[in-house]
Structures are given as C-alpha cells and as structure tokens.
Amino acid sequence: MRYSYRLISEYINGLISPEELIRYLEILGLNPSVVVKSKDDIVFELETPANRGDLLCLLGVAREILPFTNASLKIPRLTFEETSTRITPVKIEDENDCIYYSCRIVEKISVEKTGLSLKEKIEKLGYRTCLNVVDISNYVMAETGQPLHIFDLDKIDGYVEVRRARKGECLVTIDGKKREIDENVLVIADSKKAIAIAGIMGGQNSEVTADTKNILIESAVFNPVVVRRGSKKIGLATEASARFEKGISIDTCKIGMARAALLIKEICRGDIGPLSESGSKKKFSHPVVKFNMERVNKLSGIEVEEKFVMDLLTRLSFKVKKNKKFFIVSPPFYRNDIKEDVDIVEEILKYRQYETIPANIPFASIKNTPSSPEIATLEKIRDICVWLGFTEVVHMGLTSMDNVSFNREIIPAEIENPISSNLKFLRTSLIPEILETIRFNIYHSTRNFNLFEIGKVYYKEKGSFREETRVSFMSINSGNFFTLKGKIENLFDKLHLKNLQFKEEPGVFATENNLAIYLDDVPIGNIFILSDEIKERFDLKREEIYGSEINLENIIGKVSFITFFKEPPKYPSSRRDFSFFFPEDIEWKEIENTILSLNLPVEKIEFFDFYKRDAIPNNIISISFSVFFRSATGTLENEDVVKFSKKIIETICLKMKGQLRGADGET
Template identity: 30%
Template sequence: KDRIRSMGLKPINNIVDITNFVMFEYNQPMHAFDFDKLQGNISIRAAKPGEILTTLDGIERELKNNELVIADEVKATALAGIIGGKSTQIENNTKNIFLEVAYFTPDNIRKTSRELGIFTDSSYRNERGLDIENLDVVIDRAASLISEIAGGEILSEAIDRYIEKPEKVEISLDLQKLNKFIGKELSYDEVGKILTNLDITIKSYAEAKMVLTPPSYRGDLQRAADIYEEVIRMYGFENIEDKIPEASIESGKENINFTISNLVRNILKESGLNEVINYSFIPKEAKELFNLGDDIIEIKNPLSEDMAIMRSSLIYSLLANIRDNLYRNQNDLKIFEVAKSFSNFNNETLAKEDLKVAIALSGKAEKTLWFQAKEGYNFFNLKGYVENLFEKLGINKYSLERSKNNNFHPGVSADLKIGEELLGTFGEIHPVLIEKLGIKREKVFFAEFNLTKMLKYMKIKVNYESVSKYPEVLRDLAVTLDKNLLVGEMTKDIKKKINLIEKIDIFDVYSGDKVESGKKSVAMSIVLRDKFKTLTDEEIDKTMKDILTLIKDKYNGEIRQ
C-alpha cells in the first residue's frame, strides 16, 4: 500500500494494487478479471453497434464506432487497453482470477480514448506504444506477486497469442550524413560502441553504412534522424564544438498575406485604433446568434465549449472584446483585428481560409476641433475609418448600398461592393444582438471586410506627387435633402463633375423638428484647390454655384436657410 500511495494511486485491494504496481514497474498496463464472472471463453473483437458497457468508473457507455473490446461469449467485459468493465471487477469475495496482458495498436487506443473521453494510466501508456516482446515477463511477474502476497495458486501457464507477429524495424545509417548533421567526425568504432551500449543491434556493415535494429522497448526509434539524436545524446553536446555553418543566404519573396496584414495593421494603428488578437475558436452559440451559415467547421474534440467551432467571421470575437472591456469599466473603445477566417468549401478536405479585417467602435470619441465635449461614436465615425483604409489601399471605385444583413441595424448599415462583388459590410450592430450579448446601454459600430477578395483591387504602389504650392479654399455648405437619399453617392457625383474639388467631408446629418418632414439636413466641408494657380473669388463663387445647381437639379436639394 505504501508503494501504491508513493506512485500517486489509491490502494484498492491486493490484486488491483499488484496490477498497478507491475504497470509502473514495467510500463505495461494489465487487467485482472474475476474468472467466475466470465461467461465462456475470452476474445478480443470490435464492439457491436449500440453495445452497452458499464466501465469501472460506474458510467454506462454506448459503443458504436467499432471500439476494440475484451469480451466473453455473452458480452463485452472491458475496453481494450483503456479501462475494465464493472461486471467482472475484482471484489472482496473474488476467489479465481484471470490475468490479461496485451499489446494493442497505439492508433486504435488513441482514437477510442479521444472519442469516448476516457483518459487512464493504461490508455496513456498503450497509445504511446509498448514493448511487445516483454508481455510474458510482465504476466509472470504479476502472477508471482499474487502468489506471494495474496496467497494465490497459479493454475495454468500463460497462453500466448499473436495475430501477426510484427517485423522488427530496420534503419539504414549513413555515417557521412550523421557526421555532417552533428558537425563532428566520428569513427565507425565510436558510433558502433554507442549504439551497442543502447542495445541497438548492428546487423550488417557496408561502406560508410550500417543497418540497425533497435530493441523492442525502443518504439521511438523509427528512422535515421532518431539514431542521430541518440548518438548526439550519448556522445555529449558538450563534446561538439560550436561552429557556424557556411550558407548562402538569399532574400525570399514575402508572402502576400503577410505583406497585406502588416500594411493594414499599420494603416489602422496610424488612424488611432487599437489592435486585438483573438483565438480562431468561438462557441457554438455564435453560429445561431450571428447567423453564420452552414459552412461552419466544428471541432471534434474542443478544449472547452467556448472553443467549439472555427470562426468564419470576426464579429463574435470583437463584440466579446467590447463586452468584456465594458464589464471592466473601459468604456471608450476603438479596436481592430486582422486574422484568418475558416469555412467549409465545396465539401473539400481542407478549409477555405480568407484573410479578414474587422473594426469595432463603442463609447465616445475623443475631443476634436469642432466638438470640445466627447461625442458618442456614430455611423460616420466608422465610415471615416473605412474610407481612410480603402484610400490607403488604393481602392477608390466602390459603391455603397443599404445592407440587408440581419446582424446590423436596418438603415444604419451599408454593404461595400465593387461591381456585384461584396467586399464587406459596416454599420451599427442590431440592438437585439447587443442585448443578447450582454452589452448594456451602448451602441456598437462594426465593420468587416474580406482582404482576400480585396487583393485584386488594391493599388498599393506608391507614386510620388509633389505638394501643391497653391492654397486650398475651405467652404461649408448645409443642404436639405430627401431623408432616404444616399449622401455618399451624391458626394461622389459632385467630385466627379466639379474638377476643383479636392475633398468633401460630411460633418453633420440632422433630421428633426427644424427641418421639413421627410427631409434631412446635411452639412458638408468642401476643400477647393487648383494645382496650377491661386483661385480667384469669381472662380470660387462659380464653383459653389455649380455645386448647388447640381444638388438642386439632380438630387432635389436646397440650401438650408
């Protein structure tokens, strides 16, 4: 009992304790059955579909994946190499004992252990491979201890059954390659002595080569590289001199995803956003909450329920970051993430991996020249970050459409497209989703774009353009428009038709009792500049008149009085 406790186990009874003691002594699991509870002969077979086995831990388990079991002629009595069955366990009134020691294919044990979620000392050893030639020694040792300590009488010799005796591994070792690998010139005699001391048989010699057979208890030696490790280990790292190898180093081409990821990160950091990094796993509830579709990849053996599926979108991760920060009284948040998303693709074996970027805003923006008090983030703050990103990536010819994505607030979100290809969506997250996530009293603005799709539209080659020496002219303009008019399309049209316009910024949108019903007031800051001369008052007045005429004739707008 003292020996069993020192191994970190709890003493059960003399028979079970002996099997555990021998397992630690020889690194070979074994099992003892109550012989009187067995019904007929013992065999090893695949479990029948729906077969029930109550294991020693008292759990009733349904077997269905052809798990390997030890069975009598009526029922399964143990999960082979993993755990015994309760129906044949050793108890205080047990008189006759059947001992079993076996070698099982490691892959088989590992698969069954993972699928059923059973991890025992026996499965730990079996799934890593054991010494197949040592089973008779182990069973004799166990029988001897039972005879000595428990007063047992050995009634029969061991019955040894091989289905197929495994062939011994043979490894070819090239001495020149070994010496090149370790950086030291070792002789045949030195290497041969090391290998012989490790019980590795040197089967035959050839010029600069050896054929080696490792002992049966060294299942980790399978190839020449494994022998290299053993030679280095026994020769001693301290006996190998430091020497920098000569190598021709040439610069390689940087992976495009790596390049774009770094570029996008730098753009968003320079815009004042903070980067977050999340796991690629999210909980199953995210699939239904955000309607992520049917191409989700589920993890067969997740580490926890919160890491059950691979994310096909970054939306859950960033909103969870917002929620967790709000719980810790961090209220003004502007974050982004650049990461891969994963989804099933046409039932192929490998997942489809897309590089995506996502931005999330919540709380209040910092003070600006126009607003000395902090103002809450709105759709246009997010739109500004999006437009800046696309401008720096050289993507200018895109269109915005009202989004029908259920994850976003209707009317406060937009799809960004080039032609008919959807690159992403941005806007306010739907209030119902915000409430379900546990985010209280805060609006969250979110954008997500597929960088993999955007690659073909990017023009990130830098072209130098000299700074104009002629001054800009700033004019503010407030107009009333139909409430449903998309202002972005109007400003693009104005910039396209009026050559002197350098930039148009929307800094206020108002709809209330001070404007006509069904209308909204839009305030714009317009920058005018001529690259070749200073603008005159007449040119500025004419340009502003042309802008107002275009707004009135094409968009039914009026200057706000």
C-alpha cells in the first residue's frame, strides 16, 4: 500500500509538514521510502511490522504520529439515514472460521465512472480506478483498514452463508481465473453457489458492473489462519487477505461498514437498508496489561519518567488506570499486538527514541554448560568417522514415497501438511538420501569418496511413533567390502565395544551380499554391497558401492572413551601359522572363538588367506591364519608352543570338522 501526506493530513486536527511526517515515521522504525514527491504532497511506502495490521490504513498512520504533535485525530463521518427496509439473511457455518459477518443492502444506486476527486485519491494510494462503488470499497479499506466487498444483489439467490467450500467446487474469480477450491478454503455462498472466496477475492458470478442497480456491502472478520490457508491453497494474495491475515477487530469492521454506506449514499445515491449481522463479539476481547515503573526501567535500562508514560499511552488512546503499585492498561480495539508488559515497554521506548538510550555492555559470567552424554558421544563418533576417512553429509529427513518403500515391513510416518508432494514422509532409513547425494556427486565428476551421516529415522510401530538415531556409511569406488568392514570394526574398537559379530543374512539393500551386525547377540545393523536393482533405481549402475547402517540407540549407553594404560609386554611372542580345510559354511568368528575358549596364552589371531579352487572337493574351503602366543610370566619354550599348537589342531579337527592341510601333519 502507498500513503499520501495530504491524505493522512485529512485525519489530523493540526498542522504538520511533509518533512516532519517522514521524520516521525523514521523514528518509529517504519522506514518510509518516497515514491512520488511534488510541491504540496509526498507519496511513500512503509515497512509495516507483521503484527501491526492497524498501520495498513491512513487512520492508523495518523494515530501513530499523534504523540509527536499537539494535534488530535479527526474521525471521519459515519452517520447516515436508513431509507430502505430490505434485508438479506446471514448464516455462519462455523464461528471459528468467521467471528463476525455483516452486510447491508443499498438499492437504486447509480454505478458510473469514478469522479475526479476520488479518482485522484485512489491513484495516490496505488490502486487502479474502476467503477465508483468499487473504488469506494477500496478507499474505505485504505482509510480504515477494513477490507470490504461489494456484491451485485440481483445475482445472489436467497440468503448469504459463510461456509467451507465443498470438495470439487470451483469458482471463477473477478480476475477471470478458474479456482479449484476444497474444504481448506472459506467461501461466501448463496443458497445455490459460492460467490466469493472469503477475505481474498470475489467471484465473477456476483461482480458489480455498470448495469448494477442494487448492491450488497460485506464487512466481516475472518479467522486469519483460515484466510492464510485459503490464500496458499489457491495461490492468490490480495490487499484484503494481507489485512485479514494480520487480524481485524469487530469495531474496525463496523466502522468500515458505516463509512462505506455513507460514501456510497453520497456518491452513488440510493436507499440504504438495515444492517444484517451474525457472529460473536467475545472472540476479540483484548487482555488487560499490568506493569509498574520498576519493570519499565529494568527492561529499558534507563529511568523513564512516569508522566511521560501516562501522557504517551493516553495520546495513543490506551485506557490507563493507576493504583499504588501498578499501571493497568487496556489497549484500543485496533491494537491486537499488545498482549503483555513488554509490548507496552516497546511502545514507550519507541517514542522515547531508541538512539537516546545509552549503550551499556551488560556484565555477566558465562558458564560452560556441558553437553548431554548422548550429544557428547555422537560428537566423538563423528570425530572417529572423519578420522576413518569419511566425509559427513546432512539431510533434512523429509523424503518421498519411493524412498520409504524399500523396507515393506516398516510403516512410514506421513506428514499432514507437506512442503512438497515429493517430501511427504519422514525418512525410515538414511541410505536413500545418501544415494541421492552420491548420484549428484557422480554427475559432477566426483567418483571416489566415502560418506557418512548421523541422524534420526522415524516410523510407526504398534500404533506408536518411533524414532532412532543411526549412523550410515557409504564407500563409492573406494576400497572393497572388507575395507568398509574393517573400518566399522575399527570404529567399534575405538568405542571400546567388544563381542561384535557378523552373520550372513538377507538385507533391505542387498539380498545376497549382506552381513548382519550383532553386538552382544543383539542385531544393530548391517553391511552390504549395494544390489544392482537399487543402483539402477538411482542411476548408479556403473559404480561399486558398499554401505552400512547401524542403530546407535543401544550403543550410546555402552560406549566408553576412557583409555587405560597397558604395560608393554616384557617377553617375546611366538607365531604359528595354520591351514585347514573346512566346510564352506564355517564362519571366521566361530574359528576364533573356538581357539580363544582353550584358555591358552593367545595374544591375537590373524586371518591371512582364503582358498577355494576346482582342485578342492565341493563344499570345502581352505582357511589360513596365524596365532600369536605370549606369556605374561616368562618366555615360552618351543616345547610349550608345540603343545599349544597340537591342542588347537586336535580341537579344530574334532569340534569343527577341520582337516589340517599337508600330508605329514606339520604346522
């Protein structure tokens, strides 16, 4: 909206120069920007705060600058004589959508081009002129802040109703566009059809034309949230919707109706009928705000004079009472932004002028607040992942139906009001979003890299909402499956977590090349070679991709970052290499656990060879490994090591159906 110095001056009983007006508006933080400047007028725009809908009108700006002057507010005339008895019935389907609705019939009007005086005002305000009755409604909105709508009465069937649109309903608005509307949109309707989108724009089927003889004036208070939702739904924002979204009071609504009826009577002539209204006034009761000067001085950091506060609030039309301890203040009907004492203090400082307040650096001791154990653990895990050569990625957690469809056993959580049709669900896994990032990087010629992400996943389980913290790893054309497996084992080693096991099981992202990860016999995740089917879905067919996803929920509480000093060994170790034939379904962990269960002085066991060729019988594999013996009490003799080796050979052959390689049985 644009404002004019001359038009604002019409509502002030007193003299004020254009330069003074601009300076006052700058002090108030409204940042006026001059659009047109002439000898006797200045046209400008303002940056109005989101909670100050009362400033979107000429009267509002005039009220705002009064405390700087000795002038008083000039209220426009509102009284007129009703010369018709005709009335239109009004119904409101839900008063939560429409707090108050009023309308008034004016018969036998003369609709024609707007006269020069009103036309000049309309053009200064930035509106295009049309027919006189339409321009009056726009002028009253700019004058009082109340959006109005004028219907052609003869195009309305029966009563007027405020209701939600029906599913599949359509309306051609006065801009000539067909709007598809549904239950999220509030409409004005007659007994047969929708005739306007409430608070936004009227319909072509009830539009005023040069042939119109009888009109219906609408002035209402719609729920700001409902108007905002409807505006978003149809993709249309108007001057009217901007005001309704900031909140309109019933008093403003009644002033707008009376002012419009009077101007139509004066300019268009006609017979004005009685007011038809519906709704409740209780919805717009303003809170009473209590404060004292001690509170004002504490929040402002300066000593403010009590007389200044009393005079200012009175000039701003606040009702002020004072007892021994407190000021008791009731804001005027148009100030729906005043809700608590800090709002009053803001008004006081605004007119006291912020630049006159001295700047003092507050003295305070800042204490270091320790992070929660969970956050501290996750930060440590991040550090380890980076040390292992991974680069962190972060995604927002919203994803598509395709990305939550990988695991059919999980019920995804759907968002009620998604920001996009492609982001309707909360993610159930970190992997799909990382794959999208991989595809983006591959398209931009980055082919060898390692990524990780720590984040939440969400799903439904037995009627309840669940969320888990997980970490995912992806290696792209970097190393191989066992490289990634080794890094994960290294991670758990750094976290001081033992009893890690890997079992071959089908997974979500790989049915064949997948190992389930167990910690203390509890499944916590998996490691896999990404299947060709999923690679094709993400256009990554040519890439070698290895991945892992681990649930951190059961890990965080077990993690320890305390490092204990271990005395270096005093005595040398002895190494023996073994090669056995095993059934092909044998697991390395089983071999390792069997050897460790013998209670021998074994320091470590290292796997170094796996062999399977046509020369070996079917279902048989060859595994080679080294066992390191070391005693804490003395140097092991060769006879001791031979004895330990024989015990290992006997146990493996007996319990695990292993067969030592070599005809002579030597180790």
